[in-house]
Amino acid sequence: MRGRGGGRVVVAMVAVLAAGAGVARGEENGDVAGFIYGQVRTRSGGTYEGLIRWNDEEAFWGDHFNSNKVELPYARFVPASHRRALVEVFGVRIGLRGGWDATRQLVVRFGDISTLEVLSGERAELTLRNGTRIEAAGGSNDLGTAIVVHDRDRGVIELPWRKIQTVRFMQAPAGTRPYASRLYGRVSTTAGRFEGYIQWDSEECVSTDTLDGRTGDGRLAIEFGRIRAIERQGSNRSRVELANGEVEVMSGTNDVNSQIRGIWVEDPRFGRVRVSWDAFRRVDFLKAPASGPPYDLFSRPRELRGTVRDAGGKAHRGRIVVDIDEAETWEMLDGSRDGIDYSIPFGMVAAIEPRGRSGSRVVLRGGPELRLEDSRDVGEKNSGVLVIAGPESEPRYIPWDEVVRIDLE
Numbered sequence: 021m022r023g024r025g026g027g028r029v030v031v032a033m034v035a036v037l038a039a040g041a042g043v044a045r046g047e048e049n050g051d052v053a054g055f056i057y058g059q060v061r062t063r064s065g066g067t068y069e070g071l072i073r074w075n076d077e078e079a080f081w082g083d084h085f086n087s088n089k090v091e092l093p094y095a096r097f098v099p100a101s102h103r104r105a106l107v108e109v110f111g112v113r114i115g116l117r118g119g120w121d122a123t124r125q126l127v128v129r130f131g132d133i134s135t136l137e138v139l140s141g142e143r144a145e146l147t148l149r150n151g152t153r154i155e156a157a158g159g160s161n162d163l164g165t166a167i168v169v170h171d172r173d174r175g176v177i178e179l180p181w182r183k184i185q186t187v188r189f190m191q192a193p194a195g196t197r198p199y200a201s202r203l204y205g206r207v208s209t210t211a212g213r214f215e216g217y218i219q220w221d222s223e224e225c226v227s228t229d230t231l232d233g234r235t236g237d238g239r240l241a242i243e244f245g246r247i248r249a250i251e252r253q254g255s256n257r258s259r260v261e262l263a264n265g266e267v268e269v270m271s272g273t274n275d276v277n278s279q280i281r282g283i284w285v286e287d288p289r290f291g292r293v294r295v296s297w298d299a300f301r302r303v304d305f306l307k308a309p310a311s312g313p314p315y316d317l318f319s320r321p322r323e324l325r326g327t328v329r330d331a332g333g334k335a336h337r338g339r340i341v342v343d344i345d346e347a348e349t350w351e352m353l354d355g356s357r358d359g360i361d362y363s364i365p366f367g368m369v370a371a372i373e374p375r376g377r378s379g380s381r382v383v384l385r386g387g388p389e390l391r392l393e394d395s396r397d398v399g400e401k402n403s404g405v406l407v408i409a410g411p412e413s414e415p416r417y418i419p420w421d422e423v424v425r426i427d428l429e
Contacts, residue, residue: 050197050198051198051310052071052192052196052197052198052311053192053310053311053312053313053314053315054081054082054202054310054311054312054313054314055071055072055079055080055081055192055198055311055312056071056072056073056074056078056079056080056081056083056130056189057070057071057072057189057190057191057192057196057315058072058187058188058190059187059188059190060072060167060169060179060184060186060187060188061184061186061188062183062184063182063183063184063185064183068169068171068177068179069169069171069172070169070170070171070172070196071169071170071192071198072167072168072169072170072187073167073168073170074130074162074165074167075161075162075165075167076168076223077219077222077223077225078130078162078225079202079225079226080130080202080225080311080312081129081130081131081312081313082129082130082131082217082286082312082313083129083130083219084127084128084129084130084292084352084363085126085127085128085129085130085133085146086125086126086127086159086160086162087125087126087144087156087157087158087159087160087162087163088123088124088125088156088157088158088159089124089126089154089155089156089345090143090155090156090157092124092344092345094341094344094345094406095344095345097344097406097414097415097417098344098403098406098417099417102403102404102417102419124343124345125159126146126154126156126159127351127352127354127363128146128148128154128350128351128352129318129350129365130189131313131315131317131318132148132149132321133146133147133148133149133189134147134148134189135186135187135188135189136186136189137185137186138181138184139155141157141164142158142163142164142181143155143156143157143158143163144156144157144163148348148350149318149319149320149321150320150321150322150348152321152348163181164181165181166178166180166181167179167181167184167187172196189315190315191314191315198311199226199228200226200228200245201226201227201245201308201311202217202225202226202227202308202311202312203217203218203220203224203225203226203227203229203244203305203308204216204217204218204305204306204307204308204309205218205303205304205306206303206304206306207283207285207295207300207302207303208301208302208303208304209295209299209300209301209358209359209360210298210299210301210358210359211299211357211358211359211360214285214293214295214360215285215287216285216286216287216288217285217286217308217312218283218284218285218286218303218305219284219286220244220280220283220284221274221275221280221281221283222281222282222284222294223281224244226244227243227244227245228243228244228245229243229244230242230243230244231243231244231247231250231260231270231275231276232273232275233257233258233260233270233272233273233275233276234270234272235268235269235270236269239272240268240270242260242262244305246262246263246264247260247261247262247263247305248261248262248263248304248305249261249302249303249304249305250276250302250303251302252297252300252301253269255277255278255297256271256278257269257270257271257276257277258270258276260276277297278297278298279297280297280300282294282295282296282361283295283303286312289384289386289388290362290364290368290384290388290390291352291362291363291364291365291368292362292363293360293361293362293363294360294361294363295359295360296359296360298359299358299359299360321348321349321350321367322348322349322367323339323347323348323349324339324340324341324346324347324348324349324351324366324428325338325340325428325429326340326426326427326428327426327427328340328405328418328423328425328426328427329423329424329425329426329427330418330422330423330424331421331422331423332422336407336409337407337409338407338410338413339407339408340405340407340408340428341405341408341415342397342402342405342426343397343403343405343420344403344406346366346397348366349365349366349367350365350366350367351365351366352364352365353366353369353372353382353392353398354395354397355379355380355382355390355392355393355394355395355397355398356392356393356394356395357391357393362390362392364382366428368384368385369382369383369385370384370385370427371383371425371426371427371428372398372425372428373424373425373426374398374423374424377400378393378394378399378400379391379393379394379399380392380397380398380399382398400421402420404417404418404419404420404423405417405418405423405426406418
C-alpha cells in the first residue's frame with residue numbers, strides 16, 4: 021500500500037500477550053485464520069488457490085486495499101452553489117468552494133471484499149460482502165501490481181496484474197499452513213502506546229520479512245522474526261535489539277530512518293493507526309496471540325444511519341452520507357493528531373462533532389474519544405452531509421459548517 025493508504029464491524033482481538041522475546045520465525049503454531057486467502061483466475065483459464073500476498077505488502081484481512089473511487093453517486097444531490105469548482109476574485113481562482121473536490125479515496129479492508137475483477141489497465145471492480153460494487157482506479161500500487169499466491173497444490177506463484185481476471189476471497193480451509201508468523205507488538209510514541217499487529221514501513225508484516233540498513237561493517241538485512249525491539253535514535257538511525265541479546269545500530273534506509281512511510285498498528289481501540297517517525301520512539305515485538313481476525317468475523321457492511329443536528333437546532337434522522345461519499349460502515353474515517361494518522365471504520369464511530377475549522381471530536385463505540393484534524397473527513401474541506409429520511413425521500417444536504425453533531429446508530 022504505497023499511496024493512501026464495514027459491516028458494523030468492531031473486530032474482536034485477543035488482548036492477552038504470550039510471554040517471550042521476539043517473534044517466532046515461522047510456522048510452528050499453524051494459525052492462518054488472519055491471512056488473506058482466495059482463488060485467483062487468470063485470463064488464460066488458470067486457477068490458483070491459497071494464501072495471498074498483495075504486492076509483497078498486504079497479507080492479512082485487516083490490511084487496507086487503497087485506490088480512488090471512479091464514481092460519486094451522491095454528488096448529484098449537492099446544490100450547485102456548493103459544488104461550484106472554484107471561486108474567482110478579480111479573475112483569480114482562489115480555491116475550492118466548500119472544499120468540493122470530485123476525487124475520493126477508496127480505503128477498504130481486505131476482509132470486507134468478496135471479489136475483485138480486473139478491468140483494463142489499473143482499474144478493477146470490487147464487490148463487497150453486502151453486494152455493493154465499487155469501480156476503482158489508480159491511487160496506489162494496489163492496482164496494477166503482481167500478487168503472490170501460495171497455491172496449496174503447486175507451490176508459490178507470482179501473477180502479474182495483466183494476467184489476472186478475478187480474485188475471490190474466502191476463509192482458509194482447515195489444514196492450510198502459514199508461510200510465516202505475523203508481526204505483533206507494543207509501539208511507544210510521543211502520543212502514548214499502541215498495541216496490535218504491525219506493518220513496518222507500510223510493508224513488512226511477517227517474521228520472514230527483513231529490516232534493511234547499514235552498520236559500521238556493511239549492509240545488513242535482519243529477519244523481523246529475529247528482532248526483539250527497534251528504538252529510534254535521532255532522525256537517521258535506529259538501535260535494533262535482537263532476540264539473542266545482540267544489538268545493531270542501523271542507518272541508511274527508510275526502514276530505520278526518517279524516510280520511513282509509517283508504522284501501521286492494528287490497535288483494536290482505533291482500527292488502524294499509522295505512526296510517523298517524528299512520533300515514534302520504540303517498538304517491542306511480542307509473540308502474536310493469533311494471526312488475526314478471520315474472514316468470517318468481518319460482518320456484512322450496512323448503511324450508515326443516525327441523526328444529524330444542524331446549526332439551526334433541527335435534527336435530521338435517516339440514512340447518512342458523510343463528505344458526499346461515505347455511506348456504509350466499511351468506509352474509513354481518517355484524521356490525524358500528534359503525528360499519528362487514524363483510519364477508523366465508520367462501524368466503530370458513535371458520534372462526530374465538528375470543532376472549529378480544522379478538526380472534530382470523534383467518539384468511538386466503547387468509550388474512547390479523539391480530537392482529530394488534518395483530513396477532509398473531520399475538517400473544513402468536508403463537502404457536507406446528506407440525510408435520506410426514507411426510500412422515497414429527497415436527500416437533504418447540510419453543509420459541513422452547519423453540522424453541529426452526527427450520531428450514528
